[in-house]
Amino acid sequence: MISLESIILLLVIFLCGDSFSLYNRIITCHIKSGSHLSMSVSSHTTRVKRNFNFSKLSGGYLFPEIGRRRDAFLSANPSIKDRIISLGIGDTTLPIPPYILSGLIKGATKLGTKEGYTGYGAEKGRYDLRALIANNIYPKDMIRPDEVFVSDGAKCDIMRIQQMFGPDVRSAVQDPSYPVYVDTSVMMGQTGTLNNHTGQYENILYMPCTPENNFFPDYAAMNQRADIIYICSPNNPTGAVATHSHLSSLIKACKEKGSILVYDAAYAPFIRSPGIPKSIFEIDGARDVAVEVNSWSKYAGFTGVRLGWTVIPSSLKFSDGSLVKDDFNRVMTTAFNGASNISQEGGMACLTKEGQKEISQLIDYYLYNANLLKHTMEELGYIVYGGTDAPYIFLKLPPGTSSWDAFTDILERVQVITIPGAGFGPGGEGYLRLSAFAPRCDVEMACNRMKEKFSVKK
């Protein structure tokens, strides 16, 4: 006997009349009819012009793009879904250790009590947290609590810094570099269009970073000037670290050229080699030219919790003598409402002795991973950079190999996700970045698979 439901179903299939599977047909029909109500008027376009700066951006933001390519590969090869190992986006994977976790739980729990409840805090963060950051992380008496701005992370702070500098500055970046510096410069209207030949945007100063200069640019020697210089050390993606002499020369050059240095120290605690500066404020004169951006994401496991900070010294001034700190404060109060009070309580726990010990153990773990990756790839005959004082390995590909091709090749042959160097700017072509933030067993498995399938040795 044919049920009423079956008749309706057949009717639906008939009316839809396309070649999808039965299930898909029904779903499609449902979406079509569901959308009918809402989409029936979609021929309207507003008269609002698209922000021209956005049309200059090339493709999507790098990391979601990697995700899209992984997903495309998986839908074409659903059977090997479980084999995928990600050494791609630098996302932490170890649970948050007990003491720091207790800070987060305390932060949440106290919101249920009359005494512990807090609403809007200072937009720049709790005073006690800012004081701990100022006193525990920087050289003695170097940074004051009112120069510290607690935030929801370094990436967000870079956008707010760009917001403050506005459209009329010229930025300089390391090439390759973390894509946010370039993309936000474009979005703010500081640049011209992308030159398809060079892969560079007009009006950004690209400072080449190669093995020859230890991936650190010699800004002093360049005959060009930029207003804002973005430097990241330990570097994402190259894993290189800037020495005291690198940074002294840079500060000197910034002073001479009247530039402002935005120093991204998000990976600073990964530095274990003695004598390497962990903060730009260890360098003489930095207070006059530098801003430092930081984050707990990578070493306290806070990639999802969201907590970071930016330091802007009171002695950093625009050309008219006004304080950079005051304008950044205006951005923070007008366009931000503070990091989550729960995350901030977690930050307080990070800065205790117990918290620091736990962070140190997390870093040990990820640096061990980095070391495994480094040695495996070296064993295979690759030239490898980074991985010593940084959680990233920067792998030199054989001459003539495009980094997106290598990305695809590795994904297809050993199901390991990496990041093509070209995603970090034209200077990254010919390299791959491997992240050490995966679980140990994944790193070991990835190493074994690569040993089986890849070798540039004769």
Add this chain to the structure above:
Amino acid sequence: MISLESIILLLVIFLCGDSFSLYNRIITCHIKSGSHLSMSVSSHTTRVKRNFNFSKLSGGYLFPEIGRRRDAFLSANPSIKDRIISLGIGDTTLPIPPYILSGLIKGATKLGTKEGYTGYGAEKGRYDLRALIANNIYPKDMIRPDEVFVSDGAKCDIMRIQQMFGPDVRSAVQDPSYPVYVDTSVMMGQTGTLNNHTGQYENILYMPCTPENNFFPDYAAMNQRADIIYICSPNNPTGAVATHSHLSSLIKACKEKGSILVYDAAYAPFIRSPGIPKSIFEIDGARDVAVEVNSWSKYAGFTGVRLGWTVIPSSLKFSDGSLVKDDFNRVMTTAFNGASNISQEGGMACLTKEGQKEISQLIDYYLYNANLLKHTMEELGYIVYGGTDAPYIFLKLPPGTSSWDAFTDILERVQVITIPGAGFGPGGEGYLRLSAFAPRCDVEMACNRMKEKFSVKK
């Protein structure tokens, strides 16, 4: 016997040679010497020009300014510190209720386990949360999960929306309005300078909101056009709510003029009067012209937790036919890293039946406060707006009274903090905003004190 420490102390006091207390002298000396190292080079100014748009901003952001005036009053009158009652900034004061709290605690606790740990999520929020928002808050089949962007709050989203629209649009605001719409327009370079005579920025369309138009502007009747229209309902600061007819007319006008409506519905659940729309997407045609901004801050007690969302329909297009949603997604992925995963777990709890019940009780409480304030001020002979479907009371001051003067007068005479209407734009002059978010006992005490000291009745 005089100890070595005492000698040093006396020497320090002698060298400092000012008239502060002993303790202050030592602290001052410490700061001076501590600062010496870092500030000795502060004569340097960079060659980076201050962002001209920031120089157009008048004074500080409103709410920190209120805090500064309160602190100044307290330092002049330290003895009455305990008497201060804040009906100023709309900051929630009730603890987070148990079920929603359990969501936050769960969100924190799971980060300590291998299975429960999460790092970077989708920058636009967890899919299940976006699906719950789409399905539970909006009319059936009206909004799809991929049109929902979960964020750290409405204020932050407004900045990101401005970032997307860029410098070349003209904005329209209700006058008075939440100051963030104007301030971020100025910061993005959409405006000219402040006209000190009118109190208005050039190139912003100020739409007068007065008792005569029920505080809702008639955009259709205006012979001017703006690209972006910011409307808030229930309104901050007036407490007025837009009716179905108001919003239908507005959508029609936006469609005819090719404008985009940014609808701030952060207070929507406070609407209790039947027939008043709680979302712009209850209005026909809204999907073609409107964006809606929302927040859990005010009714789930999340002012400090930080969680909100923005809906951008796929049918909303720029004049070139490109999707507004795609550009907003670019801002979210490039310049934001997602709301805290702990806060998002709290958002999941908010959208359960238990969570909704708790939210309803919180709203009951604050609306009862609003009612108390409204009736008290009416009893005293004031004309009062709002306070029925909104947590704000908008109080008409006697003719000729400046709102900053009234703010100061009330602070001095009854130690109650309010917000001067002029802080919300020139159209707010002659009004005061009172917030209902204080604890009940504070609201009652404020009402009693005002009954004693203030009356406009003969």
